[in-house]
Amino acid sequence: MTPLLAVRGLEKRFGALVAADALNFDIAAGQKVSLIGANGAGKTTFVNLVTGYLKPDSGRIALDGMDIGRRSPRNVARLGISRSFQIPQLFIELTAAQNLAVAVSGARGHALSLLAPAEAQGRRDKALELLGRFGLADLADRPISELAGGVRKLIDIAMALVRRPKLLLLDEPTSGVSAEEKFATMDRVIHAVAPDAATIVFVEHDMEIVGRYADRVLAFYQGRILADGSPRDVLSDPQVRRYVTGGAR
Numbered sequence: 179m180t181p182l183l184a185v186r187g188l189e190k191r192f193g194a195l196v197a198a199d200a201l202n203f204d205i206a207a208g209q210k211v212s213l214i215g216a217n218g219a220g221k222t223t224f225v226n227l228v229t230g231y232l233k234p235d236s237g238r239i240a241l242d243g244m245d246i247g248r249r250s251p252r253n254v255a256r257l258g259i260s261r262s263f264q265i266p267q268l269f270i271e272l273t274a275a276q277n278l279a280v281a282v283s284g285a286r287g288h289a290l291s292l293l294a295p296a297e298a299q300g301r302r303d304k305a306l307e308l309l310g311r312f313g314l315a316d317l318a319d320r321p322i323s324e325l326a327g328g329v330r331k332l333i334d335i336a337m338a339l340v341r342r343p344k345l346l347l348l349d350e351p352t353s354g355v356s357a358e359e360k361f362a363t364m365d366r367v368i369h370a371v372a373p374d375a376a377t378i379v380f381v382e383h384d385m386e387i388v389g390r391y392a393d394r395v396l397a398f399y400q401g402r403i404l405a406d407g408s409p410r411d412v413l414s415d416p417q418v419r420r421y422v423t424g425g426a427r
């Protein structure tokens with residue numbers, strides 16, 4: 179069976195630094211994969227390569243068998259890969275619902291100013307539906323500037339769901355979220371993504387989150403995969419303990 183994502187010989191260099199070093203692996207549909215690794219190990223570089231924000235120097239990335247390695251971020255998103263960011267990319271003066279409405283317009287290829295009222299209502303309905311999935315419907319009309327960091331992260335992830343992606347990449351979904359709220363935040367993410375049955379790849383520094391939510395872990399070290407397997411196996415691997423979790427935040 180064709181894997182959802184196939185990565186073959188993927189390389190990316192920044193000058194002399196090899197940030198992705200001949201990466202080779204598949205991701206099957208339905209998996210929840212966590213990317214772990216110390217700072218600078220290459221996790222975000224991988225996310226940027228898959229989402230079109232960086233172009234590989236060599237190698238291949240295929241989504242459902244289609245080569246996507248040199249497409250633009252917009253094109254990659256149209257094909258079914260969405261992402262969230264370490265720092266949420268939101269319009270700070272707009273409300274939560276307005277931010278999502280902008281994303282809905284973008285996904286539908288509309289210019290906001292040209293929309294008929296019926297379409298504007300449709301966008302708002304979609305925005306409210308997505309916020310509802312995250313338990314945030316009551317914050318729909320609050321400006322982002324008034325919302326806490328953890329809520330902003332959830333809204334950024336909601337934006338990524340607008341296109342009903344096949345593959346969702348989350349860059350540190352719980353960074354900046356308090357220890358008391360981190361499980362509740364991830365529970366909301368998993369619950370919200372479930373209706374779209376999206377495959378999730380998430381960068382994570384918190385090993386409690388990794389152990390609880392991932393069914394597979396890829397441990398990065400110096401642009402390479404040091405270990406690949408179940409959370410139990412990878413987190414107990416001596417190399418991972420030495421080079422990854424020992425230095426994790």
Ligand SMILES: Nc1ncnc2c1ncn2[C@@H]1O[C@H](COP(=O)(O)OP(=O)(O)OP(=O)(O)O)[C@@H](O)[C@H]1O
Binds near residue numbers: 192215221222224
């Ligand atoms: N645009 C860039 N130009 C030059 N070097 C870069 C660039 N992006 C990343 N790097 C370097 O590539 C290496 C991998 O960085 P990357 O951001 O992928 O690591 P990471 O595992 O995501 O780290 P973190 O956990 O700190 O986010 C680092 O040494 C980083 O400094």
